Amino acid sequence: MNERFSAVLLEQTDGKTRASIATIGIDDLPEGDVLVAVDWSTLNYKDGLAITGAAKVVRSFPFVPGIDFAGRVVRSSSSEFAEGDEVLLTGFGVGEHHWGGLSRYARVKSEWLVKVPGGMNGRQAMAIGTAGFTAMLSVMALEDQGVTPDKGEILVTGAAGGVGSVSIPLLAKRGFQVVASTGRASLADYLTALGASRIVDRGEFAAKGKAPLDSAHWAGAIDTVGGETLANLLKSMQYLGVVAACGLAGGSGLPATVFPFILRGVRLIGIDSVYCPMEVRKRAWRRLAEDLDYGLLDSMVSEIALEDVPDRAADFLEGSVRGRLVVRVAG
C-alpha cells in the first residue's frame, strides 16, 4: 500500500509554527499496530493551541496534529480490531506527541482505540469528540460525587464552547436545572434550545473579589474557564457542592482560598480526558450513545474541510467557536 494522501502538517521555523496541507504517504506515519482510514476529525481548543503554536502542545516537527478522529480499520495486527471496524480515538497524546487525526490515514496503538458505539456514526462520534467526551466525564464526576437534580442548579461555564455545549443537554437529559454562563448574550436562544433553563453573563464570575465566601447557591458546576471564574465559583457553591474542573479557557491560575473546602466541604474534582482509563472511557461513550439527542448534537456542529483547518484553528484563541467544529477528512 503506497497511497499518497492529504494531511495537515505543522512545521516550525525560528520558533514560529506554520500549518499547511501536505501530501504524505503511509510510510511517513509513526509506528502502531492499527492503520485507520480517517473519515472525520474535529478541532478542539487544544488543537487550536497546537496548530497556531500559541502554546507548546507540539514539541517535535514536522508533525500531523489532531487530538481525535473516527474512521475504519484498514490494517491491524491486534486481535482486538479487524479490518472494517468503525473506531474512534481521543487523547493518549495523539495530536500532541504522536501524529494525529487531521490526516486521511493514522497509524496508532490498538490500546488507544474505542469501537464506535452502536447507533452512532463516525460523524456523530466526532461531533462529540474530545470536547463532548470531556463533558460526559464531567457529568459522570458530578453524579459519582452524589449530585442529584433535587439539590439545585448546576452551572456550566464557557457554555457556548464545545465542552459547554455538550454538557448542557447531557445534564438536562438527567433532569438537572442547567444554568449557562456565557460572554455571548447573542447565543441565548442556542443555549436555551440545548436545554439551559437560564443564562447568566460570564462577567458575574470574572471579577476579583476579596470576600472568602459568597452566598451558597450552586449544587454543582462544570467549569471550562479556570482562573478567577473557578475561584469565584468555588465561593458560591452550596454546602458539599461539587465542581468538575476541566478547562482553562480564561486562565490557568487559581486565585482561591481554602475556605470553600474547609467551611462548606466543597469538592473540586479534576477531569482529564487524555489518559482517562479505558473502562471509564467505554462507560462514557456508552452513556453518550444513550443520553445525547443527535438532533441537538447536530445543532452544535459546523462542518469544515481538511483544507480549512489552518485558517480556522485561531478561532479558539478568540473564543469565537460556537459548539463543535467537525472536520470532513474523507473526500
Ligand SMILES: NC(=O)c1ccc[n+]([C@@H]2O[C@H](COP(=O)([O-])OP(=O)(O)OC[C@H]3O[C@@H](n4cnc5c(N)ncnc54)[C@H](OP(=O)(O)O)[C@@H]3O)[C@@H](O)[C@H]2O)c1
Ligand atoms: N481536561 C480535559 O481533558 C479537557 C478536554 C477538553 C477540553 N479541555 C479544556 O476545556 C476548555 C474548553 O474547551 P473547548 O474545546 O470547549 O473550547 P471552546 O470551544 O473554545 O470553548 C471555550 C469557551 O470558554 C469561554 N471563554 C473563552 N475565553 C474566555 C475567557 N477569557 N474568559 C471566560 N470565558 C472564556 C467561551 O464561552 P462563552 O462564549 O460561552 O463565554 C468559549 O466558547 C479548554 O480550556 C480546553 O483546553 C480540557
